[in-house]
Amino acid sequence: MYQYQKTKTYLAQVPEDIKELAEEELKSLGAKETKLTYRGIYFKADKETLYRINYNARLIIRVLAPLISFDCHSDRYLYKTAFNNIRWEDFLKKDSSFFIIANVSNSKIKHSRYAAQRLKDAIADYFNKKFGKRPSVKKENSDIILNLFIRNNRAIISVDTSGGSLHKRGYRVESVEAPMSEVLAAAIIKLSGWRGEVPLYDPFCGSGTILCEAYMVITNTPAAFLREKFGFELLPDYDFNLWQKVKSESNKKIVEVEKGIIAGSDISESAVNAAKKNCSLIDENGRIKIEKKDFRDIKFEKKKIIITNPPYGIRLKTETPIENLYKEIGDFFKRELKGSAAFVYFGNRGLIKKIGLKPSFKKILYNGGLEGRLVKYDIF
């Protein structure tokens, strides 16, 4: 029996800054005994809950199922333990492919790449000895992703039950400059508390990440709806019928929404085309409205809430200095959003004061490795 089978304990990797939100989400999907750790949440779950979490969670990156953990003071011991203590054919075939993500800190083994190399050697030698042929290593689209974590000379070898980062929802086929992470967009929607009472608008929609995530939330579309395969399908105790049941129960909760409840625009034609293409993959009936527009020309006929991520880079295609652009954004909010609110994600927090409005809420949120701020403005 592997460790995850004995303990029913998994590790969800999550962005550090939204850990509490992700914990709430995990619990709402049935996770038990959650425990926060650096960039992660341990939780207990039965198989059905594991599948449900992988299919539905919007705020986690991946779920790891630990196979073994052991004290590990040398690369030789790592090699020997991996060679002797795991029946690798439980997870891999001799002609399949795998990839190892390793993370080593504060241990005798110093380098993550070297640790990954030794684990790879153990797997390759195991197969060569037993079957005369070995699986190959493949970075993109490998059949299985293994995770090796060594900290304070304690090693854990796990299977990535998500089969690659869950932020890859499958709808972003076209991108723009400075797109937002899907998990960040989902966290912003969650933090905004928006549940469709007022139509949502993104006047700087770029490739449409906020629009897509908002649409998935409001229609109850599972975050991994477009995902074709999951790592848990390669676990030795994978239950196909149970997975079909989880999938169909989740899909039954999907609801239709009226057209225009989510809308957005962007000044760039290529961004608008990208957003339309991306949104069409999840919104087959074209409920999300997207058009090409300068935000200065927007006039709202009805009350809206804005959730947006304006440009913050140096390479702005207009002549307007970025500071002036933010002053104009503030003026636009005052003019069009009376009695409502705007949630703005700033990639550059120096620009917050340029907007000329008093924030009613601020939170540090990272986009990739870059520190940004989510700021709420209530407009009276």
Ligand SMILES: C[S@@+](CC[C@H](N)C(=O)[O-])C[C@H]1O[C@@H](n2cnc3c(N)ncnc32)[C@H](O)[C@@H]1O
């Ligand atoms: C940081 S990007 C938004 C990225 C988006 N959240 C995504 O995930 O793809 C900012 C967007 O603002 C657009 N933009 C710049 N100036 C604009 C203006 N005056 N009116 C409307 N959109 C504008 C840019 O074309 C760009 O797509």
